[in-house]
Amino acid sequence: MNPSHTTTHDIIIIGAGSVGLPAAFYASKAGYHVLVIDQEASVGQQSNKKAIGGIRATHSDPAKIRLCQRSLEIFSTWQSVYGDSIEWAQGGYCFVAYRSEEENTLKQLLEKQKQYQLNIDWLPARELLEVVPDLNPAGLHGGTYSPKDGSASPLKMAAAFYDHSARQGVQFRFSERVLEITQVSGRVTGVRTDKGNYAAPIVINAAGAQARQIAALVGEDLPIFPDSHEAAVTEPVAPFLKPMIVDIRPMPGSSNFYFYQHVTGQLLFCLTPSPQIWGTDSRETSSFLPQVASRMIQVMPRLKHIRVRRTWRGLYPMTPDGFPIVGWSRNTEGFLHLAGMCGQGFMLGPALGELTTRILTQQLSPDDQETLSYMEPIRAFTSQEVLQ
Missing domain, CATH: 3.30.9.10 (D-Amino Acid Oxidase, subunit A, domain 2)
Known part of the structure:
Protein backbone atom coordinates (compact mmCIF):
# COMPACT_ATOMS: atom_id res chain seq x y z
CA MET A 1 0.00 0.00 0.00
CA ASN A 2 1.17 3.50 -0.76
CA PRO A 3 1.90 5.16 2.63
CA SER A 4 0.29 8.37 1.37
CA HIS A 5 -3.02 6.62 0.74
CA THR A 6 -5.55 6.56 3.59
CA THR A 7 -8.39 4.07 4.02
CA THR A 8 -11.33 4.81 6.31
CA HIS A 9 -12.96 2.51 8.87
CA ASP A 10 -15.30 2.71 11.89
CA ILE A 11 -12.87 0.92 14.22
CA ILE A 12 -9.20 -0.03 14.09
CA ILE A 13 -8.08 -2.86 16.37
CA ILE A 14 -4.37 -3.25 17.07
CA GLY A 15 -3.65 -6.93 17.66
CA ALA A 16 -5.02 -10.08 16.01
CA GLY A 17 -4.82 -12.37 19.01
CA SER A 18 -7.01 -13.91 21.69
CA VAL A 19 -8.68 -10.58 22.52
CA GLY A 20 -8.46 -8.55 19.32
CA LEU A 21 -10.04 -11.24 17.16
CA PRO A 22 -13.23 -11.68 19.24
CA ALA A 23 -13.52 -7.89 19.51
CA ALA A 24 -13.38 -7.64 15.71
CA PHE A 25 -15.86 -10.49 15.24
CA TYR A 26 -18.53 -9.10 17.55
CA ALA A 27 -18.06 -5.49 16.46
CA SER A 28 -18.51 -6.48 12.83
CA LYS A 29 -21.62 -8.48 13.76
CA ALA A 30 -22.96 -5.26 15.25
CA GLY A 31 -22.46 -3.49 11.92
CA TYR A 32 -19.12 -1.76 12.39
CA HIS A 33 -16.57 -1.57 9.57
CA VAL A 34 -13.48 -2.99 11.30
CA LEU A 35 -9.80 -3.06 10.41
CA VAL A 36 -7.37 -5.25 12.38
CA ILE A 37 -3.63 -4.52 12.25
CA ASP A 38 -0.98 -6.92 13.51
CA GLN A 39 2.80 -6.87 13.31
CA GLU A 40 2.95 -10.64 12.78
CA ALA A 41 2.37 -12.47 9.50
CA SER A 42 -0.95 -14.05 10.54
CA VAL A 43 -3.44 -14.31 13.39
CA GLY A 44 -2.59 -15.57 16.86
CA GLN A 45 1.18 -15.57 16.53
CA GLN A 46 2.07 -14.11 19.94
CA SER A 47 0.51 -15.12 23.28
CA ASN A 48 -2.37 -16.99 21.63
CA LYS A 49 0.09 -19.37 19.99
CA LYS A 50 1.76 -20.08 23.34
CA ALA A 51 -1.44 -20.70 25.38
CA ILE A 52 -2.27 -24.24 26.48
CA GLY A 53 -6.04 -23.76 26.17
CA GLY A 54 -7.54 -23.94 29.67
CA ILE A 55 -10.87 -22.16 30.25
CA ARG A 56 -12.39 -21.72 33.71
CA ALA A 57 -14.91 -19.52 35.44
CA THR A 58 -13.58 -20.46 38.88
CA HIS A 59 -11.83 -17.18 39.65
CA SER A 60 -11.88 -15.11 42.82
CA ASP A 61 -13.58 -11.91 41.65
CA PRO A 62 -16.96 -11.07 40.06
CA ALA A 63 -15.43 -9.58 36.88
CA LYS A 64 -13.50 -12.64 35.74
CA ILE A 65 -16.19 -15.00 37.00
CA ARG A 66 -18.89 -13.31 34.91
CA LEU A 67 -16.71 -12.94 31.84
CA CYS A 68 -15.52 -16.54 31.88
CA GLN A 69 -19.00 -17.89 32.55
CA ARG A 70 -20.02 -16.27 29.29
CA SER A 71 -16.86 -17.38 27.51
CA LEU A 72 -17.55 -20.97 28.55
CA GLU A 73 -21.00 -20.70 26.97
CA ILE A 74 -19.44 -19.43 23.75
CA PHE A 75 -16.72 -22.09 23.62
CA SER A 76 -19.07 -24.96 24.49
CA THR A 77 -21.63 -24.02 21.82
CA TRP A 78 -19.30 -22.73 19.12
CA GLN A 79 -19.32 -25.86 16.96
CA SER A 80 -23.11 -26.21 17.07
CA VAL A 81 -23.63 -22.52 16.29
CA TYR A 82 -20.84 -21.84 13.78
CA GLY A 83 -19.76 -25.30 12.63
CA ASP A 84 -16.05 -25.15 13.51
CA SER A 85 -14.32 -27.82 15.54
CA ILE A 86 -12.25 -25.98 18.18
CA GLU A 87 -11.37 -29.14 20.17
CA TRP A 88 -13.67 -28.11 23.00
CA ALA A 89 -13.62 -30.55 25.94
CA GLY A 150 -12.79 -27.08 30.12
CA SER A 151 -10.32 -26.50 27.31
CA ALA A 152 -10.14 -25.72 23.61
CA SER A 153 -7.52 -25.11 20.94
CA PRO A 154 -6.27 -21.50 20.94
CA LEU A 155 -5.06 -21.80 17.35
CA LYS A 156 -8.32 -23.30 16.07
CA MET A 157 -10.35 -20.72 17.95
CA ALA A 158 -8.24 -17.91 16.49
CA ALA A 159 -8.67 -19.36 13.01
CA ALA A 160 -12.43 -19.59 13.53
CA PHE A 161 -12.72 -15.98 14.70
CA TYR A 162 -10.58 -14.89 11.76
CA ASP A 163 -12.57 -16.83 9.15
CA HIS A 164 -15.96 -15.63 10.36
CA SER A 165 -14.74 -12.06 10.82
CA ALA A 166 -13.35 -11.97 7.28
CA ARG A 167 -16.67 -13.28 5.92
CA GLN A 168 -18.43 -10.47 7.77
CA GLY A 169 -16.20 -7.91 6.10
CA VAL A 170 -13.47 -7.34 8.67
CA GLN A 171 -10.24 -6.32 6.94
CA PHE A 172 -6.83 -7.48 8.15
CA ARG A 173 -3.39 -5.96 7.64
CA PHE A 174 -0.56 -8.26 8.70
CA SER A 175 3.19 -7.65 9.01
CA GLU A 176 2.56 -3.99 9.78
CA ARG A 177 3.99 -2.14 12.76
CA VAL A 178 1.99 0.70 14.26
CA LEU A 179 4.10 3.86 14.44
CA GLU A 180 1.56 6.50 15.44
CA ILE A 181 -1.98 6.98 16.72
CA THR A 182 -3.04 10.06 14.79
CA GLN A 183 -5.05 12.67 16.67
CA VAL A 184 -6.66 16.05 16.25
CA SER A 185 -7.35 18.12 19.38
CA GLY A 186 -7.08 15.08 21.65
CA ARG A 187 -9.37 12.97 19.49
CA VAL A 188 -8.29 9.79 17.68
CA THR A 189 -8.33 10.08 13.90
CA GLY A 190 -6.58 6.85 12.95
CA VAL A 191 -3.32 4.95 12.78
CA ARG A 192 -0.10 5.27 10.83
CA THR A 193 1.96 2.11 10.28
CA ASP A 194 5.21 1.40 8.49
CA LYS A 195 3.12 0.54 5.40
CA GLY A 196 0.08 2.79 5.36
CA ASN A 197 -2.32 5.27 6.89
CA TYR A 198 -5.75 4.29 8.19
CA ALA A 199 -8.51 6.57 9.42
CA ALA A 200 -11.02 5.72 12.16
CA PRO A 201 -12.67 7.57 15.05
CA ILE A 202 -12.05 4.61 17.38
CA VAL A 203 -8.80 2.70 17.97
CA ILE A 204 -8.70 -0.34 20.27
CA ASN A 205 -5.43 -1.39 21.90
CA ALA A 206 -5.49 -5.21 22.02
CA ALA A 207 -1.74 -5.59 21.49
CA GLY A 208 -1.03 -8.09 24.27
CA ALA A 209 2.56 -7.91 25.49
CA GLN A 210 3.09 -4.80 23.34
CA ALA A 211 0.06 -2.95 24.74
CA ARG A 212 2.15 -0.67 26.94
CA GLN A 213 4.13 0.57 23.91
CA ILE A 214 0.92 1.17 21.97
CA ALA A 215 -0.59 3.13 24.87
CA ALA A 216 2.57 5.23 25.00
CA LEU A 217 1.71 6.49 21.51
CA VAL A 218 -1.14 8.46 23.09
CA GLY A 219 0.96 9.53 26.05
CA GLU A 220 -0.33 6.95 28.53
CA ASP A 221 1.80 4.66 30.69
CA LEU A 222 -0.18 1.46 31.21
CA PRO A 223 1.26 -0.68 34.03
CA ILE A 224 1.57 -3.80 31.87
CA THR A 319 -0.75 -5.89 35.69
CA PRO A 320 0.11 -5.12 39.34
CA ASP A 321 -3.20 -6.48 40.65
CA GLY A 322 -3.81 -9.33 38.21
CA PHE A 323 -6.86 -7.72 36.56
CA PRO A 324 -7.09 -6.67 32.89
CA ILE A 325 -7.19 -3.03 31.84
CA VAL A 326 -10.40 -2.37 29.93
CA GLY A 327 -11.94 1.02 29.28
CA TRP A 328 -11.70 4.33 27.48
CA SER A 329 -8.59 6.45 27.69
CA ARG A 330 -8.97 9.46 29.98
CA ASN A 331 -6.57 11.50 27.81
CA THR A 332 -7.45 10.60 24.23
CA GLU A 333 -11.04 10.45 23.07
CA GLY A 334 -11.80 7.38 20.98
CA PHE A 335 -8.91 5.25 22.31
CA LEU A 336 -10.07 2.07 24.06
CA HIS A 337 -7.83 -0.13 26.20
CA LEU A 338 -8.35 -3.90 25.94
CA ALA A 339 -5.11 -5.10 27.46
CA GLY A 340 -3.25 -6.64 30.40
CA MET A 341 -4.93 -10.05 30.37
CA CYS A 342 -2.34 -11.58 32.73
CA GLY A 343 -2.07 -14.79 30.70
CA GLN A 344 -5.84 -15.34 30.60
CA GLY A 345 -6.68 -13.65 27.31
CA PHE A 346 -7.81 -16.88 25.67
CA MET A 347 -10.47 -17.62 28.28
CA LEU A 348 -11.52 -13.98 28.68
CA GLY A 349 -11.44 -13.08 24.98
CA PRO A 350 -14.88 -14.18 23.70
CA ALA A 351 -16.81 -12.52 26.53
CA LEU A 352 -14.62 -9.43 26.34
CA GLY A 353 -15.37 -9.24 22.62
CA GLU A 354 -19.10 -9.07 23.36
CA LEU A 355 -18.52 -6.59 26.20
CA THR A 356 -16.45 -4.38 23.91
CA THR A 357 -19.38 -4.12 21.51
CA ARG A 358 -21.67 -3.12 24.38
CA ILE A 359 -19.13 -0.46 25.35
CA LEU A 360 -19.11 0.85 21.77
CA THR A 361 -22.91 0.85 21.48
CA GLN A 362 -23.41 2.25 25.00
CA GLN A 363 -25.62 -0.69 25.97
CA LEU A 364 -23.94 -1.64 29.26
CA SER A 365 -25.97 -3.50 31.87
CA PRO A 366 -25.52 -2.99 35.64
CA ASP A 367 -23.47 -6.22 35.71
CA ASP A 368 -21.29 -4.83 32.90
CA GLN A 369 -20.74 -1.65 34.89
CA GLU A 370 -19.62 -3.64 37.93
CA THR A 371 -17.37 -5.85 35.79
CA LEU A 372 -15.72 -2.81 34.22
CA SER A 373 -15.18 -1.21 37.62
CA TYR A 374 -12.63 -3.95 38.39
CA MET A 375 -10.79 -3.30 35.15
CA GLU A 376 -10.92 0.47 34.64
CA PRO A 377 -7.63 1.95 33.40
CA ILE A 378 -7.41 4.51 36.21
CA ARG A 379 -7.43 2.55 39.46
CA ALA A 380 -5.26 2.01 42.52
CA PHE A 381 -3.94 -1.45 41.45
CA THR A 382 -3.80 -2.39 45.14
CA SER A 383 -6.12 -5.42 45.32
CA GLN A 384 -4.98 -8.87 44.21
CA GLU A 385 -6.70 -11.53 42.13
CA VAL A 386 -6.15 -14.68 44.19
CA LEU A 387 -6.20 -17.33 41.44
CA GLN A 388 -4.05 -15.61 38.81
Whole structure:
Protein backbone atom coordinates (compact mmCIF):
# COMPACT_ATOMS: atom_id res chain seq x y z
CA MET A 1 0.00 0.00 0.00
CA ASN A 2 1.17 3.50 -0.76
CA PRO A 3 1.90 5.16 2.63
CA SER A 4 0.29 8.37 1.37
CA HIS A 5 -3.02 6.62 0.74
CA THR A 6 -5.55 6.56 3.59
CA THR A 7 -8.39 4.07 4.02
CA THR A 8 -11.33 4.81 6.31
CA HIS A 9 -12.96 2.51 8.87
CA ASP A 10 -15.30 2.71 11.89
CA ILE A 11 -12.87 0.92 14.22
CA ILE A 12 -9.20 -0.03 14.09
CA ILE A 13 -8.08 -2.86 16.37
CA ILE A 14 -4.37 -3.25 17.07
CA GLY A 15 -3.65 -6.93 17.66
CA ALA A 16 -5.02 -10.08 16.01
CA GLY A 17 -4.82 -12.37 19.01
CA SER A 18 -7.01 -13.91 21.69
CA VAL A 19 -8.68 -10.58 22.52
CA GLY A 20 -8.46 -8.55 19.32
CA LEU A 21 -10.04 -11.24 17.16
CA PRO A 22 -13.23 -11.68 19.24
CA ALA A 23 -13.52 -7.89 19.51
CA ALA A 24 -13.38 -7.64 15.71
CA PHE A 25 -15.86 -10.49 15.24
CA TYR A 26 -18.53 -9.10 17.55
CA ALA A 27 -18.06 -5.49 16.46
CA SER A 28 -18.51 -6.48 12.83
CA LYS A 29 -21.62 -8.48 13.76
CA ALA A 30 -22.96 -5.26 15.25
CA GLY A 31 -22.46 -3.49 11.92
CA TYR A 32 -19.12 -1.76 12.39
CA HIS A 33 -16.57 -1.57 9.57
CA VAL A 34 -13.48 -2.99 11.30
CA LEU A 35 -9.80 -3.06 10.41
CA VAL A 36 -7.37 -5.25 12.38
CA ILE A 37 -3.63 -4.52 12.25
CA ASP A 38 -0.98 -6.92 13.51
CA GLN A 39 2.80 -6.87 13.31
CA GLU A 40 2.95 -10.64 12.78
CA ALA A 41 2.37 -12.47 9.50
CA SER A 42 -0.95 -14.05 10.54
CA VAL A 43 -3.44 -14.31 13.39
CA GLY A 44 -2.59 -15.57 16.86
CA GLN A 45 1.18 -15.57 16.53
CA GLN A 46 2.07 -14.11 19.94
CA SER A 47 0.51 -15.12 23.28
CA ASN A 48 -2.37 -16.99 21.63
CA LYS A 49 0.09 -19.37 19.99
CA LYS A 50 1.76 -20.08 23.34
CA ALA A 51 -1.44 -20.70 25.38
CA ILE A 52 -2.27 -24.24 26.48
CA GLY A 53 -6.04 -23.76 26.17
CA GLY A 54 -7.54 -23.94 29.67
CA ILE A 55 -10.87 -22.16 30.25
CA ARG A 56 -12.39 -21.72 33.71
CA ALA A 57 -14.91 -19.52 35.44
CA THR A 58 -13.58 -20.46 38.88
CA HIS A 59 -11.83 -17.18 39.65
CA SER A 60 -11.88 -15.11 42.82
CA ASP A 61 -13.58 -11.91 41.65
CA PRO A 62 -16.96 -11.07 40.06
CA ALA A 63 -15.43 -9.58 36.88
CA LYS A 64 -13.50 -12.64 35.74
CA ILE A 65 -16.19 -15.00 37.00
CA ARG A 66 -18.89 -13.31 34.91
CA LEU A 67 -16.71 -12.94 31.84
CA CYS A 68 -15.52 -16.54 31.88
CA GLN A 69 -19.00 -17.89 32.55
CA ARG A 70 -20.02 -16.27 29.29
CA SER A 71 -16.86 -17.38 27.51
CA LEU A 72 -17.55 -20.97 28.55
CA GLU A 73 -21.00 -20.70 26.97
CA ILE A 74 -19.44 -19.43 23.75
CA PHE A 75 -16.72 -22.09 23.62
CA SER A 76 -19.07 -24.96 24.49
CA THR A 77 -21.63 -24.02 21.82
CA TRP A 78 -19.30 -22.73 19.12
CA GLN A 79 -19.32 -25.86 16.96
CA SER A 80 -23.11 -26.21 17.07
CA VAL A 81 -23.63 -22.52 16.29
CA TYR A 82 -20.84 -21.84 13.78
CA GLY A 83 -19.76 -25.30 12.63
CA ASP A 84 -16.05 -25.15 13.51
CA SER A 85 -14.32 -27.82 15.54
CA ILE A 86 -12.25 -25.98 18.18
CA GLU A 87 -11.37 -29.14 20.17
CA TRP A 88 -13.67 -28.11 23.00
CA ALA A 89 -13.62 -30.55 25.94
CA GLN A 90 -15.51 -30.13 29.20
CA GLY A 91 -13.08 -31.89 31.51
CA GLY A 92 -13.35 -29.53 34.45
CA TYR A 93 -10.74 -28.03 36.74
CA CYS A 94 -9.36 -29.50 39.96
CA PHE A 95 -7.37 -27.38 42.43
CA VAL A 96 -5.61 -29.82 44.75
CA ALA A 97 -4.60 -29.21 48.36
CA TYR A 98 -1.75 -31.07 50.03
CA ARG A 99 -1.43 -28.57 52.88
CA SER A 100 -3.80 -26.81 55.26
CA GLU A 101 -2.81 -23.44 53.77
CA GLU A 102 -4.16 -24.31 50.30
CA GLU A 103 -7.20 -26.08 51.76
CA ASN A 104 -8.14 -22.95 53.70
CA THR A 105 -7.58 -20.68 50.70
CA LEU A 106 -9.71 -22.81 48.40
CA LYS A 107 -12.50 -23.22 50.93
CA GLN A 108 -12.61 -19.46 51.59
CA LEU A 109 -12.90 -18.80 47.86
CA LEU A 110 -15.80 -21.22 47.57
CA GLU A 111 -18.11 -18.87 49.47
CA LYS A 112 -17.67 -16.10 46.89
CA GLN A 113 -17.67 -18.50 43.94
CA LYS A 114 -20.97 -20.00 45.09
CA GLN A 115 -22.53 -16.52 45.13
CA TYR A 116 -22.16 -16.48 41.35
CA GLN A 117 -23.78 -19.89 40.89
CA LEU A 118 -20.52 -21.56 39.95
CA ASN A 119 -20.68 -25.34 39.81
CA ILE A 120 -17.77 -25.98 42.15
CA ASP A 121 -17.40 -27.93 45.39
CA TRP A 122 -14.78 -28.99 47.87
CA LEU A 123 -14.17 -32.73 47.70
CA PRO A 124 -12.32 -34.46 50.54
CA ALA A 125 -9.44 -36.71 49.53
CA ARG A 126 -11.47 -39.91 49.20
CA GLU A 127 -14.08 -38.30 46.93
CA LEU A 128 -11.49 -36.41 44.91
CA LEU A 129 -9.62 -39.65 44.19
CA GLU A 130 -12.82 -41.03 42.70
CA VAL A 131 -12.76 -38.14 40.19
CA VAL A 132 -8.97 -38.25 39.62
CA PRO A 133 -7.76 -41.72 40.67
CA ASP A 134 -4.14 -41.06 39.68
CA LEU A 135 -3.54 -38.25 42.17
CA ASN A 136 -0.92 -39.05 44.77
CA PRO A 137 -3.00 -39.95 47.87
CA ALA A 138 -0.10 -39.36 50.28
CA GLY A 139 -0.88 -36.19 52.23
CA LEU A 140 -3.82 -35.24 50.02
CA HIS A 141 -6.35 -33.11 51.91
CA GLY A 142 -8.76 -32.85 49.00
CA GLY A 143 -9.50 -30.13 46.47
CA THR A 144 -12.07 -28.10 44.61
CA TYR A 145 -13.66 -29.54 41.49
CA SER A 146 -15.58 -27.58 38.85
CA PRO A 147 -16.85 -29.99 36.17
CA LYS A 148 -18.20 -27.33 33.77
CA ASP A 149 -14.78 -25.77 33.07
CA GLY A 150 -12.79 -27.08 30.12
CA SER A 151 -10.32 -26.50 27.31
CA ALA A 152 -10.14 -25.72 23.61
CA SER A 153 -7.52 -25.11 20.94
CA PRO A 154 -6.27 -21.50 20.94
CA LEU A 155 -5.06 -21.80 17.35
CA LYS A 156 -8.32 -23.30 16.07
CA MET A 157 -10.35 -20.72 17.95
CA ALA A 158 -8.24 -17.91 16.49
CA ALA A 159 -8.67 -19.36 13.01
CA ALA A 160 -12.43 -19.59 13.53
CA PHE A 161 -12.72 -15.98 14.70
CA TYR A 162 -10.58 -14.89 11.76
CA ASP A 163 -12.57 -16.83 9.15
CA HIS A 164 -15.96 -15.63 10.36
CA SER A 165 -14.74 -12.06 10.82
CA ALA A 166 -13.35 -11.97 7.28
CA ARG A 167 -16.67 -13.28 5.92
CA GLN A 168 -18.43 -10.47 7.77
CA GLY A 169 -16.20 -7.91 6.10
CA VAL A 170 -13.47 -7.34 8.67
CA GLN A 171 -10.24 -6.32 6.94
CA PHE A 172 -6.83 -7.48 8.15
CA ARG A 173 -3.39 -5.96 7.64
CA PHE A 174 -0.56 -8.26 8.70
CA SER A 175 3.19 -7.65 9.01
CA GLU A 176 2.56 -3.99 9.78
CA ARG A 177 3.99 -2.14 12.76
CA VAL A 178 1.99 0.70 14.26
CA LEU A 179 4.10 3.86 14.44
CA GLU A 180 1.56 6.50 15.44
CA ILE A 181 -1.98 6.98 16.72
CA THR A 182 -3.04 10.06 14.79
CA GLN A 183 -5.05 12.67 16.67
CA VAL A 184 -6.66 16.05 16.25
CA SER A 185 -7.35 18.12 19.38
CA GLY A 186 -7.08 15.08 21.65
CA ARG A 187 -9.37 12.97 19.49
CA VAL A 188 -8.29 9.79 17.68
CA THR A 189 -8.33 10.08 13.90
CA GLY A 190 -6.58 6.85 12.95
CA VAL A 191 -3.32 4.95 12.78
CA ARG A 192 -0.10 5.27 10.83
CA THR A 193 1.96 2.11 10.28
CA ASP A 194 5.21 1.40 8.49
CA LYS A 195 3.12 0.54 5.40
CA GLY A 196 0.08 2.79 5.36
CA ASN A 197 -2.32 5.27 6.89
CA TYR A 198 -5.75 4.29 8.19
CA ALA A 199 -8.51 6.57 9.42
CA ALA A 200 -11.02 5.72 12.16
CA PRO A 201 -12.67 7.57 15.05
CA ILE A 202 -12.05 4.61 17.38
CA VAL A 203 -8.80 2.70 17.97
CA ILE A 204 -8.70 -0.34 20.27
CA ASN A 205 -5.43 -1.39 21.90
CA ALA A 206 -5.49 -5.21 22.02
CA ALA A 207 -1.74 -5.59 21.49
CA GLY A 208 -1.03 -8.09 24.27
CA ALA A 209 2.56 -7.91 25.49
CA GLN A 210 3.09 -4.80 23.34
CA ALA A 211 0.06 -2.95 24.74
CA ARG A 212 2.15 -0.67 26.94
CA GLN A 213 4.13 0.57 23.91
CA ILE A 214 0.92 1.17 21.97
CA ALA A 215 -0.59 3.13 24.87
CA ALA A 216 2.57 5.23 25.00
CA LEU A 217 1.71 6.49 21.51
CA VAL A 218 -1.14 8.46 23.09
CA GLY A 219 0.96 9.53 26.05
CA GLU A 220 -0.33 6.95 28.53
CA ASP A 221 1.80 4.66 30.69
CA LEU A 222 -0.18 1.46 31.21
CA PRO A 223 1.26 -0.68 34.03
CA ILE A 224 1.57 -3.80 31.87
CA PHE A 225 4.76 -5.79 32.24
CA PRO A 226 5.54 -8.95 30.19
CA ASP A 227 6.37 -11.98 32.33
CA SER A 228 7.91 -15.10 30.75
CA HIS A 229 6.24 -18.48 31.31
CA GLU A 230 7.24 -21.86 29.87
CA ALA A 231 5.02 -24.72 28.81
CA ALA A 232 5.38 -28.14 27.24
CA VAL A 233 3.54 -30.98 25.54
CA THR A 234 4.06 -34.73 25.83
CA GLU A 235 3.61 -37.64 23.47
CA PRO A 236 -0.03 -38.78 23.11
CA VAL A 237 -1.18 -41.55 25.44
CA ALA A 238 -4.47 -43.32 26.07
CA PRO A 239 -7.06 -41.13 27.83
CA PHE A 240 -6.80 -41.30 31.63
CA LEU A 241 -7.26 -37.72 32.89
CA LYS A 242 -10.25 -35.39 32.45
CA PRO A 243 -9.80 -32.23 34.54
CA MET A 244 -7.05 -29.64 34.51
CA ILE A 245 -4.98 -30.23 37.66
CA VAL A 246 -3.78 -27.08 39.44
CA ASP A 247 -1.40 -27.04 42.42
CA ILE A 248 -1.11 -23.57 43.97
CA ARG A 249 1.51 -24.47 46.58
CA PRO A 250 4.44 -22.05 46.45
CA MET A 251 7.72 -23.88 46.08
CA PRO A 252 11.30 -22.72 45.44
CA GLY A 253 11.35 -21.33 41.90
CA SER A 254 7.59 -21.56 41.27
CA SER A 255 4.31 -20.36 42.73
CA ASN A 256 2.04 -22.92 41.05
CA PHE A 257 1.76 -25.30 38.12
CA TYR A 258 -1.02 -26.95 36.12
CA PHE A 259 -1.55 -29.68 33.54
CA TYR A 260 -4.30 -31.53 31.67
CA GLN A 261 -4.74 -34.17 28.98
CA HIS A 262 -5.79 -32.78 25.63
CA VAL A 263 -8.44 -34.49 23.50
CA THR A 264 -5.62 -35.77 21.28
CA GLY A 265 -4.09 -37.65 24.23
CA GLN A 266 -1.14 -35.34 24.81
CA LEU A 267 -0.52 -33.72 28.18
CA LEU A 268 -0.02 -29.96 28.22
CA PHE A 269 1.55 -28.31 31.24
CA CYS A 270 2.84 -24.97 32.46
CA LEU A 271 4.57 -23.52 35.52
CA THR A 272 4.39 -20.05 37.05
CA PRO A 273 7.92 -18.94 37.94
CA SER A 274 8.71 -17.30 41.26
CA PRO A 275 10.17 -14.77 41.28
CA GLN A 276 8.56 -13.65 38.05
CA ILE A 277 10.79 -13.39 34.98
CA TRP A 278 10.20 -9.91 33.59
CA GLY A 279 11.02 -9.05 30.01
CA THR A 280 10.37 -10.27 26.50
CA ASP A 281 12.84 -13.17 26.29
CA SER A 282 10.95 -16.08 24.72
CA ARG A 283 13.84 -18.55 24.51
CA GLU A 284 13.32 -21.87 26.28
CA THR A 285 15.43 -22.60 29.34
CA SER A 286 17.17 -25.74 30.60
CA SER A 287 15.73 -25.32 34.11
CA PHE A 288 12.00 -25.43 33.30
CA LEU A 289 11.52 -29.10 32.49
CA PRO A 290 13.36 -30.61 35.50
CA GLN A 291 11.57 -28.17 37.80
CA VAL A 292 8.04 -28.74 36.54
CA ALA A 293 8.56 -32.50 36.05
CA SER A 294 9.50 -32.86 39.71
CA ARG A 295 6.30 -31.13 40.79
CA MET A 296 4.10 -33.07 38.37
CA ILE A 297 5.44 -36.46 39.37
CA GLN A 298 4.97 -35.58 43.03
CA VAL A 299 1.26 -34.90 42.41
CA MET A 300 0.71 -37.70 39.88
CA PRO A 301 3.43 -40.38 40.02
CA ARG A 302 2.30 -42.25 36.89
CA LEU A 303 3.43 -39.32 34.74
CA LYS A 304 7.12 -40.22 35.21
CA HIS A 305 7.10 -42.54 32.18
CA ILE A 306 5.54 -40.10 29.68
CA ARG A 307 7.98 -38.53 27.20
CA VAL A 308 7.99 -34.79 26.56
CA ARG A 309 7.92 -33.78 22.90
CA ARG A 310 8.41 -30.01 22.99
CA THR A 311 8.78 -27.00 25.27
CA TRP A 312 8.19 -23.32 24.52
CA ARG A 313 8.09 -19.98 26.26
CA GLY A 314 5.55 -17.17 26.01
CA LEU A 315 4.69 -13.86 27.62
CA TYR A 316 1.99 -13.03 30.17
CA PRO A 317 1.10 -9.30 29.99
CA MET A 318 0.82 -8.74 33.77
CA THR A 319 -0.75 -5.89 35.69
CA PRO A 320 0.11 -5.12 39.34
CA ASP A 321 -3.20 -6.48 40.65
CA GLY A 322 -3.81 -9.33 38.21
CA PHE A 323 -6.86 -7.72 36.56
CA PRO A 324 -7.09 -6.67 32.89
CA ILE A 325 -7.19 -3.03 31.84
CA VAL A 326 -10.40 -2.37 29.93
CA GLY A 327 -11.94 1.02 29.28
CA TRP A 328 -11.70 4.33 27.48
CA SER A 329 -8.59 6.45 27.69
CA ARG A 330 -8.97 9.46 29.98
CA ASN A 331 -6.57 11.50 27.81
CA THR A 332 -7.45 10.60 24.23
CA GLU A 333 -11.04 10.45 23.07
CA GLY A 334 -11.80 7.38 20.98
CA PHE A 335 -8.91 5.25 22.31
CA LEU A 336 -10.07 2.07 24.06
CA HIS A 337 -7.83 -0.13 26.20
CA LEU A 338 -8.35 -3.90 25.94
CA ALA A 339 -5.11 -5.10 27.46
CA GLY A 340 -3.25 -6.64 30.40
CA MET A 341 -4.93 -10.05 30.37
CA CYS A 342 -2.34 -11.58 32.73
CA GLY A 343 -2.07 -14.79 30.70
CA GLN A 344 -5.84 -15.34 30.60
CA GLY A 345 -6.68 -13.65 27.31
CA PHE A 346 -7.81 -16.88 25.67
CA MET A 347 -10.47 -17.62 28.28
CA LEU A 348 -11.52 -13.98 28.68
CA GLY A 349 -11.44 -13.08 24.98
CA PRO A 350 -14.88 -14.18 23.70
CA ALA A 351 -16.81 -12.52 26.53
CA LEU A 352 -14.62 -9.43 26.34
CA GLY A 353 -15.37 -9.24 22.62
CA GLU A 354 -19.10 -9.07 23.36
CA LEU A 355 -18.52 -6.59 26.20
CA THR A 356 -16.45 -4.38 23.91
CA THR A 357 -19.38 -4.12 21.51
CA ARG A 358 -21.67 -3.12 24.38
CA ILE A 359 -19.13 -0.46 25.35
CA LEU A 360 -19.11 0.85 21.77
CA THR A 361 -22.91 0.85 21.48
CA GLN A 362 -23.41 2.25 25.00
CA GLN A 363 -25.62 -0.69 25.97
CA LEU A 364 -23.94 -1.64 29.26
CA SER A 365 -25.97 -3.50 31.87
CA PRO A 366 -25.52 -2.99 35.64
CA ASP A 367 -23.47 -6.22 35.71
CA ASP A 368 -21.29 -4.83 32.90
CA GLN A 369 -20.74 -1.65 34.89
CA GLU A 370 -19.62 -3.64 37.93
CA THR A 371 -17.37 -5.85 35.79
CA LEU A 372 -15.72 -2.81 34.22
CA SER A 373 -15.18 -1.21 37.62
CA TYR A 374 -12.63 -3.95 38.39
CA MET A 375 -10.79 -3.30 35.15
CA GLU A 376 -10.92 0.47 34.64
CA PRO A 377 -7.63 1.95 33.40
CA ILE A 378 -7.41 4.51 36.21
CA ARG A 379 -7.43 2.55 39.46
CA ALA A 380 -5.26 2.01 42.52
CA PHE A 381 -3.94 -1.45 41.45
CA THR A 382 -3.80 -2.39 45.14
CA SER A 383 -6.12 -5.42 45.32
CA GLN A 384 -4.98 -8.87 44.21
CA GLU A 385 -6.70 -11.53 42.13
CA VAL A 386 -6.15 -14.68 44.19
CA LEU A 387 -6.20 -17.33 41.44
CA GLN A 388 -4.05 -15.61 38.81
